[in-house]
Amino acid sequence: MYNPEKFNAVADNFIHIHGALIRDLAGIIDGGEPLFFESFPRFSRILAAHTQLEEELFFPALEERAPGSSASTEAPHREIEEHLAQLVAWAEGIDAPGACTVQERLVRFQRELQGHLVEERRVVMPAMMENFSAEELWALDGRIMEFCSPEFMQEMMPWWFIHMNLGGRVAVAGNLVIGVDPDFVPVLAQWIASGLDPDAWRELVDHVPALGPGSASIEVQVVV
Ligand SMILES: [Fe+2]
Ligand SMILES: [Fe+2]
Structure with missing residues (x-):
């Protein structure tokens, strides 16, 4: 059953921060090479921190209550990590290919990330609401600063x-x-x-x- 307080407690992570990631990446793609060099490393640090928080804080807690609930995120997280590392190396000037190749890889990465975020919202967000009370969800959210x-x-x-x-x-x-x-x-x-x-x-x-x-x-x- 829909519970607005539980929804609010998970919306920051699964809706608003996902939305910010999608918006920043779309802006970087639109901004071409100069913005890629300037902004992609920061985007990458923030996406990596988001993934780390999921893997070290939210998802282990969920797995204890409902084993397997976050299993579908494991492979996408590893792929995202791998592609981020490649793109960051290029943004830092290491073996960077031409602008067209960078752009093409960015668009592919965008599709991959969007698919992952939609899947998390579809599968993991409801599982969080189903397996925790609103108080427990707020308590988990309140621990974010311990990890950064x-x-x-x-x-x-x-x-x-x-x-x-x-x-x-x-x-x-x-x-x-x-x-x-x-x-x-x-x-x-x-x-x-x-x-x-x-x-x-x-x-x-x-x-x-x-x-x-x-x-x-x-x-x-x-x-x-
Ligand atoms: Fe994720
Ligand atoms: Fe996420």
Whole structure:
């Protein structure tokens, strides 16, 4: 049965962050060679972290409750890893082929990634909702920062918000401000704001007031 609280607890990972990955990759493909060299390594680090969180945090917990539920992700994860490594090497200038070959491989990789993300949403996301209570799902979500260094969070957080639409930003920011220690909210707000233009930041704070005055809004006006 549909449970909105459970849905919200898994939507960040399986809908909003998947959407950000798809959007960033589409932008890199549209941007041609210069954007590939500039942005693909960061895209790759963030996709690798997403996969790592699934394999070390979410999926082992799910496997304990419902063995086999995440089995269909194993082969795609290995293939994605392999293709990412090749593309990152090219983006770093190691044996890079011509622009046409890079573009063709990127489009193939995009199809592969899209297929994987759709499958995760179709199979694993419902299994998470079926096998955990809302409280347990929130508790798992709350452990994400244990798996990422503060330096990496500082890189990943603005990236998430740059590549999300307003609905995604509001949902993820709303969950984050509830999930983190209140003392940490100003830092979180700075990280998020550093990726957004002033209008987009204000629009987000209008929807998630806990991010605003009293957290980072004053500093943000200086930063941007
Ligand atoms: Fe995955
Ligand atoms: Fe995923």
